[in-house]
Amino acid sequence: MTLKGRHIVLVEDDEIMGGSIHQRLELEGASVTWVKLMGRGLSAIRTPRLPVDGVVCDIRLPDGTGEELYEALCRTTSPPPFLFITGQGGIDQAVRLLRAGAADYITKPFDMAGFLDRLALILRPEENVDLPPQTGISVGARRVDALAAEYAAADHPVLIRGEKGLGKARLARRIHDLSDRRAAPFVEVNAHRTDRASAAMTDAIAEVGEGTLHVNGLDSLSQAAQDHLIKTLAADAPFRTIASAWPAVDERVAAGELRADLLYLLKTHEIFIPPLSERPEDATWLAKQFFEALNRRRDPPLKGLSSHAESTIRAHDWPGNGRELRARLLRAVEAAQGEWLFPSDIFPELGAESDRFSTLAEARDAAERQQIVAALTRTDGHILEAAKLLKVSRTTLWEKMQKFGL
Amino acid sequence: MTLKGRHIVLVEDDEIMGGSIHQRLELEGASVTWVKLMGRGLSAIRTPRLPVDGVVCDIRLPDGTGEELYEALCRTTSPPPFLFITGQGGIDQAVRLLRAGAADYITKPFDMAGFLDRLALILRPEENVDLPPQTGISVGARRVDALAAEYAAADHPVLIRGEKGLGKARLARRIHDLSDRRAAPFVEVNAHRTDRASAAMTDAIAEVGEGTLHVNGLDSLSQAAQDHLIKTLAADAPFRTIASAWPAVDERVAAGELRADLLYLLKTHEIFIPPLSERPEDATWLAKQFFEALNRRRDPPLKGLSSHAESTIRAHDWPGNGRELRARLLRAVEAAQGEWLFPSDIFPELGAESDRFSTLAEARDAAERQQIVAALTRTDGHILEAAKLLKVSRTTLWEKMQKFGL
DNA sequence: GGAAAATGTTCGGATTTCCGAACGCCAGAA
DNA sequence: TTCTGGCGTTCGGAAATCCGAACATTTTCC
Numbered sequence: 103m104t105l106k107g108r109h110i111v112l113v114e115d116d117e118i119m120g121g122s123i124h125q126r127l128e129l130e131g132a133s134v135t136w137v138k139l140m141g142r143g144l145s146a147i148r149t150p151r152l153p154v155d156g157v158v159c160d161i162r163l164p165d166g167t168g169e170e171l172y173e174a175l176c177r178t179t180s181p182p183p184f185l186f187i188t189g190q191g192g193i194d195q196a197v198r199l200l201r202a203g204a205a206d207y208i209t210k211p212f213d214m215a216g217f218l219d220r221l222a223l224i225l226r227p228e229e230n231v232d233l234p235p236q237t238g239i240s241v242g243a244r245r246v247d248a249l250a251a252e253y254a255a256a257d258h259p260v261l262i263r264g265e266k267g268l269g270k271a272r273l274a275r276r277i278h279d280l281s282d283r284r285a286a287p288f289v290e291v292n293a294h295r296t297d298r299a300s301a302a303m304t305d306a307i308a309e310v311g312e313g314t315l316h317v318n319g320l321d322s323l324s325q326a327a328q329d330h331l332i333k334t335l336a337a338d339a340p341f342r343t344i345a346s347a348w349p350a351v352d353e354r355v356a357a358g359e360l361r362a363d364l365l366y367l368l369k370t371h372e373i374f375i376p377p378l379s380e381r382p383e384d385a386t387w388l389a390k391q392f393f394e395a396l397n398r399r400r401d402p403p404l405k406g407l408s409s410h411a412e413s414t415i416r417a418h419d420w421p422g423n424g425r426e427l428r429a430r431l432l433r434a435v436e437a438a439q440g441e442w443l444f445p446s447d448i449f450p451e452l453g454a455e456s457d458r459f460s461t462l463a464e465a466r467d468a469a470e471r472q473q474i475v476a477a478l479t480r481t482d483g484h485i486l487e488a489a490k491l492l493k494v495s496r497t498t499l500w501e502k503m504q505k506f507g508l
Numbered sequence: 509m510t511l512k513g514r515h516i517v518l519v520e521d522d523e524i525m526g527g528s529i530h531q532r533l534e535l536e537g538a539s540v541t542w543v544k545l546m547g548r549g550l551s552a553i554r555t556p557r558l559p560v561d562g563v564v565c566d567i568r569l570p571d572g573t574g575e576e577l578y579e580a581l582c583r584t585t586s587p588p589p590f591l592f593i594t595g596q597g598g599i600d601q602a603v604r605l606l607r608a609g610a611a612d613y614i615t616k617p618f619d620m621a622g623f624l625d626r627l628a629l630i631l632r633p634e635e636n637v638d639l640p641p642q643t644g645i646s647v648g649a650r651r652v653d654a655l656a657a658e659y660a661a662a663d664h665p666v667l668i669r670g671e672k673g674l675g676k677a678r679l680a681r682r683i684h685d686l687s688d689r690r691a692a693p694f695v696e697v698n699a700h701r702t703d704r705a706s707a708a709m710t711d712a713i714a715e716v717g718e719g720t721l722h723v724n725g726l727d728s729l730s731q732a733a734q735d736h737l738i739k740t741l742a743a744d745a746p747f748r749t750i751a752s753a754w755p756a757v758d759e760r761v762a763a764g765e766l767r768a769d770l771l772y773l774l775k776t777h778e779i780f781i782p783p784l785s786e787r788p789e790d791a792t793w794l795a796k797q798f799f800e801a802l803n804r805r806r807d808p809p810l811k812g813l814s815s816h817a818e819s820t821i822r823a824h825d826w827p828g829n830g831r832e833l834r835a836r837l838l839r840a841v842e843a844a845q846g847e848w849l850f851p852s853d854i855f856p857e858l859g860a861e862s863d864r865f866s867t868l869a870e871a872r873d874a875a876e877r878q879q880i881v882a883a884l885t886r887t888d889g890h891i892l893e894a895a896k897l898l899k900v901s902r903t904t905l906w907e908k909m910q911k912f913g914l
Numbered sequence: 915g916g917a918a919a920a921t922g923t924t925c926g927g928a929t930t931t932c933c934g935a936a937c938g939c940c941a942g943a944a
Numbered sequence: 945t946t947c948t949g950g951c952g953t954t955c956g957g958a959a960a961t962c963c964g965a966a967c968a969t970t971t972t973c974c
Contacts (some may be wrong), residue, residue, distance in 0.1 A: 193599055197602055200606040409609075440587065445583055468786070470875075494962080891950080
């Protein structure tokens with residue numbers, strides 16, 4: 103995890119503390135604006151040199167407090183994520199600030215590694231204005247992005263391999279947009295729509311000109327379409343080919359369903375997108391990206407993604423990869439019950455208590471409760487009589503009433 | 509500011525503190541459920557007597573911590589607003605809880621007035637003016653009604669799941685009538701009438717226009733009809749789809765009898781109607797509704813539903829759900845002997861002298877037996893699996909089967 | 915207002931329930 | 945054939961439930 107390209111405002115009057123944070127943040131690649139007065143902080147955040155991705159703010163300052171700073175900002179704008187650090191703060195203050203929308207609150211002295219983790223967690227999601235959408239922040243995802251950038255600069259065919267829902271089509275598009283052919287057309291042939299695949303291939307090749315042809319679903323490409331494609335490529339086609347396929351595409355060759363020469367032509371430059379289940383940090387990162395985007399359109403907006411939801415996302419297996427994640431978040435943000443997004447919103451099948459088969463104990467308790475209520479109704483709430491009716495001792499009935507909260 | 513009509517769960521083991529909060533909350537007009545153990549809190553919040561508007565929770569409890577309670581709740585449902593109170597908490601804990609979605613955090617000792625202010629601030633906003641209950645008055649039934657109203661306002665497909673006799677068709681109709689399509693036709697395809705299902709589907713689709721199509725019995729839909737439906741939906745059909753199915757519809761997908769893509773297309777918005785046996789309060793409520801309606805047409809009218817009849821209705825299991833209840837009341841009101849409706853009128857098969865109240869042990873055993881039979885049915889008689897389903901050891905299940913002669 | 919009845923609550927011990935570990939049995943797979 | 949996995953059955957200890965006794969407190973009824 104790095105802070106490269108991020109702009110962070112540090113408000114801290116203490117030379118030592120401020121110096122060490124400043125130094126460390128720059129080491130991580132962030133650009134840091136360090137101010138030592140509340141007033142300076144106000145202007146540094148209100149009229150920044152660069153968009154502010156986050157603020158690290160001490161509470162006690164020579165000309166005021168961090169709280170005042172935060173409050174002043176809130177009055178005029180929606181402030182960037184604030185991480186407060188303080189030496190002598192109290193619980194009340196922490197609660198007050200968090201409820202006011204601060205992102206985190208850490209007491210001094212703290213351990214620098216933990217501090218950086220928490221800071222990275224809360225930073226405003228990248229704006230992605232200039233950078234195209236990325237795959238993620240994990241090592242694997244970065245390699246994918248790096249390869250995509252590298253291959254975009256070249257002009258050879260590319261094969262993208264990965265499970266469903268990992269954005270293979272999006273990646274193909276990104277390579278095109280970063281390449282010199284970006285002004286020419288980007289045409290996609292989807293081999294999964296099996297009918298008329300060959301005709302679609304012919305049309306696409308006619309249409310693409312000097313652009314990029316994306317063959318989506320190389321594994322399912324019909325024989326005729328394969329032949330057509332390879333013939334065109336052999337004849338020095340003017341377009342660039344990007345193909346995408348499932349991880350197990352080699353088996354298709356072994357099974358005789360895919361021409362080996364076609365695959366090896368493409369395979370010289372290959373990008374493999376690892377499944378989301380192998381990089382949980384990307385799952386949470388992606389979730390946050392989606393959440394921000396979706397929540398912006400929500401009325402009223404949610405307060406955030408609860409930390410439990412985050413860890414559940416991290417633990418889930420995501421067999422449907424990014425597509426599943428996106429679908430679940432879409433649904434969750436739309437249907438959220440409370441003010442925060444909880445695990446049950448994202449995985450409604452967990453709770454829902456609905457079709458889950460009840461255990462013996464539950465069935466038993468439900469029946470007991472029901473019978474007790476019935477007995478109490480019949481006796482007008484007389485516990486002793488109800489106990490007699492139910493043939494249990496008064497004590498037992500009392501115990502059970504406690505248990506069921508009656 | 510008053511708490512009139514609000515239901516608050518108080519989780520606090522300390523007598524003095526709990527007592528004073530309890531007293532004060534009731535003074536303000538709230539109905540309070542006070543529990544002293546984490547486990548009790550869990551059940552009091554999960555299966556509440558009344559919808560919970562807020563929780564006041566101590567952190568340190570004899571059988572766990574408030575944090576654990578909160579976390580356990582988060583896993584299965586979206587928790588009501590939590591206000592934590594604690595004597596020896598730390599800043600880290602406060603920050604952690606607030607970031608997990610807790611609403612507030614107060615340290616003891618605190619001033620009661622301030623506490624009340626903060627509590628009032630976070631309470632779940634008042635339910636929108638009670639639309640008259642349709643499905644029932646229980647928490648589960650209200651949820652069904654609320655979901656129906658919410659989904660009626662949107663325009664996506666809906667899946668209604670529930671046992672027979674719960675009024676799935678009526679609910680589908682209600683969603684249509686509340687929606688913007690109410691002027692357009694409401695057409696129902698009943699897949700259970702297996703002959704000509706595909707033809708019926710074609711006809712219905714032709715007929716529905718821009719209205720609502722109710723696919724009744726999604727689980728029994730023929731392959732041809734499924735294909736037809738999904739093709740129509742994929743082609744941007746002008747109508748809205750509401751499907752109804754049995755609770756175990758997922759098994760149909762596993763068995764290969766129902767197309768997964770069709771189910772997941774519908775399943776994004778799902779309403780589950782809990783069986784009547786899980787909400788006895790609705791059984792009596794429904795009985796009263798039916799009774800009123802039926803009695804109005806009777807000459808001479810009955811004086812009412814005897815309290816014994818009521819408790820018998822509450823205790824009955826209603827395997828046929830609302831439909832059975834309606835049928836029995838119809839019959840009972842017509843054939844009633846006396847001036848009041850007695851249990852023997854509603855359950856004539858029980859014989860005259862059957863108002864003997866079953867003991868707790870009997871009720872418990874009956875419920876156990878029933879649940880065991882259900883589990884064994886579901887697992888095709890596999891004992892080990894059934895035991896897992898019921899969350900008991902194989903030995904215990906065996907013992908009980910002996911006892912019940914299974 | 916006061917006695918009697920009912921309720922709230924705790925406690926220790928008797929009883930029941932529950933579980934895991936065994937052991938043998940049997941049917942089907944390899 | 946052996947091996948495997950599910951089933952029927954027993955057993956001993958751990959955990960829970962249940963009960964009656966006891967006592968304080970509250971409600972009811974005279």
